[in-house]
Amino acid sequence: MATTTDPEPDADRPAALSALADVREPSRFPFRTIAMGVVGSLLVLVASFGAAGVLVRDPFIGTGPLSWIRYGHGRALSTALLYAGFGLVVWAWVRLGRYAIAGRIGTRPVLVAALCWMAPLLVAAPLFTRDVFSYLGQGAQLLHGLDPYAYGPAALDTLPDVVQNVHPLWQTTPAPYGPLFLLIAQWIVGITGNNMILGVILTRVVLLAGLAGMLWALPRLVKHLGGRLPVTMWLAVASPMMVIHLVGGPHNDLLMLGFLTIGVLAALERRHLLAVVLVTVGMLIKPTAAIALPFLVWVWANHLPDTESLFKRFVRAVVPSVAAFAAVFVLGTWVSLGSFNLGWVTGLQAPQIIANWLNFPTGVGEIFYALVNLVVDVQASPFVTVARAIAWVGLAAFLVRQWWLSRHGGRDAIFRMALSLLAVAILAPPTLPWYLTWGFVILSAFPWRKLHLAAMVGVSMVLVLVYYPTGEQSLYDWWFIALVIAASLYGAASLLKPDPLGLIAAWRRQPDEQVEPEPVSDERTTPAKH
Structure with a gap:
């Protein structure tokens, strides 16, 4: 078949073609x-x-x-x-x-x-x-003997260009990433050094x-x-x-x-x-x-x-x-x-300091706070904390249910696995x-x-x-x-x-x-x- 540019529909072609052939x-x-x-x-x-x-x-x-x-x-x-x-x-x-x-x-x-x-x-x-600047900062910590699960990049007194480009929110925050990725980041910084562009x-x-x-x-x-x-x-x-x-x-x-x-x-x-x-x-x-x-x-x-x-x-x-x-x-x-x-397991708590409505329970908490604050001057944090706690319970129940419903394996188990990954992304802070x-x-x-x-x-x-x-x-x-x-x-x-x-x-x-x-x-x- 001849190659054309942005083709017109072919009336003789079936509407859906098999992905397997x-x-x-x-x-x-x-x-x-x-x-x-x-x-x-x-x-x-x-x-x-x-x-x-x-x-x-x-x-x-x-x-x-x-x-x-x-x-x-x-x-x-x-x-x-x-x-x-x-x-x-x-x-x-x-x-x-x-x-x-x-x-x-x-x-x-x-x-x-x-x-x-x-x-x-x-x-x-x-x-x-x-985020990529945080990756490099945490890799630099590992490269220079600092535990990235105990300290933020700000503790590093070498490679100033690497450290200063890390977002202020993460300067003093331990790494939330797996150890294998930090090893990869260490190798990258070992090659590129203080050159942030490379x-x-x-x-x-x-x-x-x-x-x-x-x-x-x-x-x-x-x-x-x-x-x-x-x-x-x-x-x-x-x-x-x-x-x-x-x-x-x-x-x-x-x-x-x-x-x-x-x-x-x-x-x-x-x-x-x-x-x-x-x-x-x-x-x-x-x-x-x-x-x-x-x-x-x-x-x-x-x-x-x-x-x-x-x-x-x-x-x-x-x-x-x-x-x-x-x-x-x-x-x-x-x-x-x-x-x-x-330490990387406890480091997973670090991103939870992010609070915005893209995370569903955080958004619900902020809505309740806004409504109550119209009447009484209150702090937002208790509303967000309670909403997140409820969401954790709901998420745990959802994951257990999806896992149990997957007991017959096959496509259904993979489908429910994907739904569970989405649920974690939406309900577990941050999103x-x-x-x-x-x-x-x-x-x-x-x-x-x-x-x-x-x-x-x-x-x-x-x-x-x-x-x-x-x-x-x-x-x-x-x-x-x-x-x-x-x-x-x-x-x-x-x-x-x-x-x-x-x-x-x-x-x-x-x-x-x-x-x-x-x-x-x-x-x-x-x-x-x-």
């Missing part, structure tokens, strides 16, 4: 759509040096002729340019989604688009976060190993979980959550997700010890991967011969699982830190936007309804824009949040219908936008019942 996928490439995203990504790259997580002391721009982009009108111009670039990336992603849902493109164009959009951001300033770039390159693992595992997961591969890749790999947050950020969640997806695949393919080992390694990077482990035990138990009772099969699965987990946990902690230091990728990436391999995919477009946009490009939250800038919600609703509607409000004149529409996407049959878009 790549040979039947369309070979057409939406070049204009991919190019639109590349232009947007390049704009984000250029603007990031003035509007994103810039260095406190930049050796190139800080005092040079371009320093004006970080102050006054120059800063405002950089910020506007960055949001314009983000808008183009989202627009291109939505168009790409319409093609994938309609069966007009295969998997390869989605991957090409995603990688092309990510490439410029490898050298951008940190986007919508400053440190950020090398961190992104290392974290791409997680993306590579996802790209290898997701096509195979789709075969087990029933999704459509182009849609899965569009949702999990090409989305703003991946391109902007996990790569542009960057965030160590990307590396954890690589181990998690491969581990889940190993469990479904009956390589259960390997699955436990891989997910435990993911936990040593980002501790929340541990949520997946109890669900994988049920998958293992249900792969055993059913001549025995479920209880006996569970025991036969849980004993080697616990043994493998303990061995990897102890060895990984010892190798990473030089001792069996469990940071990129945390929701923990569950979304696994869920992307299941079948999706078209309406739910549209909702994901809106959610993805909100989860990027609720933080400013500098990494500071915008959650209480209500006028800005109103604009974010309006834009996100429009983006969601655009997946279902190009230009839903008729804002683009008909004569300026591209040919592919003049025709409704082919409907996806209910059989291929209705998720499996769990």
Whole structure:
């Protein structure tokens, strides 16, 4: 089939193509759509040096002729340019989604688009976060003999550029990350030293190993979980959550997700010890991967011969699982830190100092505080504390219930595992936007309804824009949040219908936008019942 640019729907092509047979996928490439995203990504790259997580002391721009982009009108111009670039990336992603849902493109164009959009951001300033500076600061602590689980980066009296770029909130806060990730951060700082620019770039390159693992595992997961591969890749790999947050950020969640997806695949393919080992390694990077482990035990138990009772099969699965987990946990902690230091477990409490309404129980507590404060002058903290305590109880009950309902293993156990990861991200403080990728990436391999995919477009946009490009939250800038919600609703509607409000004149529409996407049959878009 000849390759064309942003193809028209093919009337003879079925509305939904099997994700299991790549040979039947369309070979057409939406070049204009991919190019639109590349232009947007390049704009984000250029603007990031003035509007994103810039260095406190930049050796190139800080005092040079371009320093004006970080102050006054120059800063405002950089910020506007960055949001314009983000808008183009989202627009291109939505168009790409319409093609994938309609069966007009295969998997390869989605991957090409995603990688092309990510490439410029490898050298951008940190986007919508400053977490990467904390990674480097904690790696520098380990490199110079300071326990990052006992002290914050401020205790380090060497590598001043590394320390001063850590966000003030985390200067004196112990690390909440797994020991294996701190070992990786130590290696990075050992190579880049006080050079923060190289440190950020090398961190992104290392974290791409997680993306590579996802790209290898997701096509195979789709075969087990029933999704459509182009849609899965569009949702999990090409989305703003991946391109902007996990790569542009960057965030160590990307590396954890690589181990998690491969581990889940190993469990479904009956390589259960390997699955436990891989997910435990993911936990040593980002501790929340541990949520997946109890669900994988049920998958293992249900792969055993059913001549025995479920209880006996569970025991036969849980004993080697616990043994493998303990061995990897102890060895990984010892190798990473030089001792069996469990300080990283207590370090998980550090992020809880973040309080904003993106975390559902915190938002509920703040609403009750606002209502009571209209009548009586009170402090907000008791309301938030009580709401969080109730949410912890509810979360524990939800996790136990989902685990028990997973006792028959298979796809259902993986589905409930992904829901549990989402529940932890939403109910356990804090909720940071990129945390929701923990569950979304696994869920992307299941079948999706078209309406739910549209909702994901809106959610993805909100989860990027609720933080400013500098990494500071915008959650209480209500006028800005109103604009974010309006834009996100429009983006969601655009997946279902190009230009839903008729804002683009008909004569300026591209040919592919003049025709409704082919409907996806209910059989291929209705998720499996769990």
